Amino acid sequence: SAELTQAPAVSVALGQTVRITCQGDSLRNFYASWYQQKPGQAPVLVIYGKDNRPSGIPDRFSGSRSGDTAALTITGAQAEDEADYYCDSRDSSGDTVVFGGGTKVTVL
């Protein structure tokens, strides 16, 4: 089955920019979505498609893709952005979905 690989953790200084990546073969054919999850809460969709934000998501969140790697960038990270971030994608077969292992973002 497909796999999406994320770094386990990353830190960013308040107000600086952080880029979280997600790598997998399925990303050559399908866009990743990105979710933010805070402790004890359900995930929240922050980026989908080429680079789309659902209503209510700040524009400091952006998405990109190159080859087999998708990225979520937070430009000007805020304290409230400290959370776990997950990518997902349709599997290469297109019939199922796979999640990355998640990246814990710490805002210093």
Add this chain to the structure above:
Amino acid sequence: QVQLVQSGAEVAKPGSSVKVSCKASGGTFSSYAITWVRQAPGQGLEWMGGIIPVFDTTDYAQKFQGRITITADKSTNTAYMVLSSLRYEDTAVYYCARPLSQLLLTNSFNIWGLGTLVIVSS
């Protein structure tokens, strides 16, 4: 705006089955897939499978094939997930979620239930 309301926490014995429900309120039900995602304590998200109610089509992650059944009742706008032959490692929060796109079992889940804690314990 659609909300997904899940059933309450469950405690189940190893080897038994658990049934979790997910009721959609406030919008269209049948044309959007309902997907089940679980999260074990301290672990990441894991896609389990989903159903498109209007077609009654399902897809399951290979890991759960033979142990999971997802159904939908269009008359009550409710989806169900049954996981059988429970093991201790099935202890997790189980979420139902709905994608942005209609008529596809796809990703980009913009609506999530609050989760149902299932504890497998003897």
